[in-house]
Amino acid sequence: MHRSFLVLYELSKRMKHRSGRLLISSSELGECLGVSQQTASRYLSDLELGGFIERSRGGRGQFISLTRKGLDVLDGVYLNLKTFFDEIGTPILIKGRVVQGFGEGAYYVKEYSKSLREGLGFEPFFGTLNIKPLRPFPFLEKYVVGEVKGFSKGGRSFGSLKYVSAILSSSGWTEDCFIIIPKRTHHLSELEVVCEHGLREKHGIKDGDLLQVELKV
Amino acid sequence: MHRSFLVLYELSKRMKHRSGRLLISSSELGECLGVSQQTASRYLSDLELGGFIERSRGGRGQFISLTRKGLDVLDGVYLNLKTFFDEIGTPILIKGRVVQGFGEGAYYVKEYSKSLREGLGFEPFFGTLNIKPLRPFPFLEKYVVGEVKGFSKGGRSFGSLKYVSAILSSSGWTEDCFIIIPKRTHHLSELEVVCEHGLREKHGIKDGDLLQVELKV
DNA sequence: ATTACTAACTTTCGAGTAT
C-alpha cells in the first residue's frame, strides 16, 4: 500500500463501475486532490508507468481506465474494509485454484511435523496444497490462531510459522484445514494449506481445480 | 482524502472488527508501512491530534482504537469502493434523518424554478428537504443526470447546479425526487432533495424522521 | 485547450538521542 492508492481511489470514485472509462484533465484531478496540475500530471504518469492505469489523450483531458493491477490494489483495500465493517460472523470466503507448489511443502511439513502436531492437534499430511486466489484476499494475520516456533537443524534455519483456521471445500466435500503463514512474510500471494489428509488423493484434486476457503474467525 | 488514510487503513487491517482495539508498537507499525519508527510514531501522534484514533500506552506498545471520525474516513472509502466493485444494478441506498434546512431551500428553488422545470420535467415544490445521512455516503457526481446553468440576478450570482435522480421512501410511501448538488461543492454533508410535491405536508414528515434514498444509477 | 519538463521551493523523513 503506497501513496498511489490515493490517486487510484480518487479516479475510481469518479467512475461508475470498475470496467468504466473516465475523461478527466490533469488540472481537474489536481483540484480533486488538492494539488497542482503539474503534480496531478506526474501522478498519472507514475500510475501509467507502474501499470496501474491506461490512458489516451482526448481533446479535453485524458481517458483513463484501470488495469487488472490497478483494480487489484483497490480490490484488496475493499476486501479488507469489508471484513472490518461487516457484522461479526459474516463468512470470509476466498476462492482460488490449486497450483503446483514448489514441492517444498512436503519437506517443510515433515520438518515442522512435531511442532505442528502439537499445535494443530493432529498429525498433518506430509504435503501442502497451494491455492492461488482469484482475487486479492484480506490480510490474514489478525485471524492467526497459533504459532509454531522456528528452529535450526543441520545448519539450516526454519523460521516461525503462524496458522489460520479454515474450512476448505468444493462441490461435494468439506475439510477442516489450516493456512500456514511464514512469520516474516508481508505479501502472501498464495495460500499454503495443511490438512490431516492427503486431499489430492482423497478428493481427486488436481492443479487448476477451483476450491473455496472459508476462514474460521 | 489525505495521507492519514493510509495509516488508518493499515491499523484497521490488523483489527478484527471496527469496535476492536489493537496493540502495536511504533516500530512494528513502521515496519508494516515501510517507514522508520520515528515516522510511525509521528503518524500516530498526528492521527490522535486529528481525532482519528485514541490511544493509551501499554508495556509493549500502545493500544489503539478508532474514533467515530476515524471510522467515517474508512467507511467513506469502503462505500465508494463498494459501488465501484458491486455488480451494476446493485441498489445504492442512503439512510438519513430529516433536518432543518437553512430555510434557503424555498428561496433557491424559486430562483432556479424555471431552469429546474425544464431539466426535471415538472414544476418543483418550492422548498427542499434536507437529509443528514447516518453514515458517509458515496461520491455522487458520477450519477449526475443533468445540470442547471448558473445566472446572475439583482447583483447576486447563482451558481450552476447538478442533480442526481433518486427514489425517496419511508414506511408506506415512495416518491421520485432529485438530489441537488451545487457545482462547486466538494464535500457534501447533507442531501438536499427537491420533489414535485411538498413532502413535509403530503407525508407528514418532520425533523428527525428516518428516510431512505435510493439512487437511480 | 491540453500535458509535462526543469529548477527552485517546501515538506517530509529518519539518524541520533533524550526521556
Add this chain to the structure above:
DNA sequence: TATACTCGAAAGTTAGTAA
C-alpha cells in the same frame, strides 16, 4: 524495553514555461 524530540538530508511539490 517504549515514545518522541531536533535538525540535516532526502523526497515531493509547484511556478514558469515549452510543446
